[in-house]
Amino acid sequence: MKLIYICFLLVVLVALPTTVNATGLEKLDVEASIIGDYSVSYSLKMVFDEPLIKLNYPLSFRIKNLTSINNFGDASCRAITIGRVDSIDCDFVGMTQNKKSLTLEFTTSEEISLIEEKRKYSSTYFSRLPVNKTSFLVRLPERGTLSEQPTNNSYYPSDASVRTDGKYIMVYWEKENIKPGDTLTYSISYLMTGGEFSIFYNTFALLLIIVVIIIGFILLFFRRHTTTKSKELLVSVLDKDEKTVYDILVVHQGAVSQKVIVRESNFSKAKVSRVLRRLKSRNIIGIEPISGRENKIILTHLPGKKTEAQPNTQAEQGENKQGSGQENTDTQ
Helix, strand or coil, X not given: CHHHXXXXXXXXXXXXXXXXXXXXXXXXXXXXXECCCCCEEEEEEEEECCXXXXXXXXXXXXXXXXXXXXXXXXXXXXXXXXXXXXXXXXXXXXXXXXXXXXXXXXXXXXXXEEECCEEEEEEEEECCCCEEEEEEEEECCCCEEECCCCXXXXXXXXXXXXXXXXXXXXEEEEEEEECCCCEEEEEEEEXXXXXXXHHHHHHHHHHHHHHHHHHHHHHHHHHHHHHXXXXXXXXXXXXXXXXXXXXXXXXXXXXXXXXXXXXXHCCCHHHHHHHHHHHHHCCCEEEEEXXXXXXXXXXXCCCCCCCCCCCCCHHHHHHHHCCCCCCCCCCC
């Protein structure tokens, strides 16, 4: 379809009369800045080789927000729609041999296409006037980068130079001796890094991580709660001897030596050993060797409401004063 418009525009160019036969352009500088919303902002700076009073400049796309700047007096420029393309018509007053510069600025949203994650900029210009020298610069968006490797496969024609100012990547062409009727076509394939796709996926990943953390805390809470309830239920069915040993451990904040249990329970060493084995088999206590034949008994779960520890007896205080290396006769 675009080829049809180009052919139509070429026919129109042939049919339109030239404005000033001998007039051409000393220089034409085109600067295109791709904006993140798929639109392109243009600045066309023309320096004519002779003064003229009218200009018709054809385009291959529709434009908006047309403005003009000149150094000679008055330039009245407007966009004229022909089918689905525009041309720019200007009337000049005051152009002289020393003042013959015109800058046209406008925007378009018809030159960017999206294929998967790649974007393609494509623009075609037609020359009705001879041009001694022309330059064409395309500035990619702030997060834009050339999509192909090697990079010269990313743009056409391939004789461009790639520049950057540290923020934007720019592709630059220069040509000379453009003849009336020549067609200039430029295209660039590029990617957006950290753009809409990355923002979406990064946000989704962050939300997913937050949800996983919340679920993890919930599962941990219920696991601990269930474990606590299970142990409390297990403690509730202890027999009398097991409950006596359990209560002694609670009084001592969940950890005490085996010989203290023997003394405070008034059980024999053999009986305490049997009771401790039963409690250990149900994972209510753990047994940690201290030194020699001495064991430390530890509750695997201390009830939430801790019982105040009772003051040590004189006998226990005396034992604490003795060295930890003293051998005892506790049954393991």
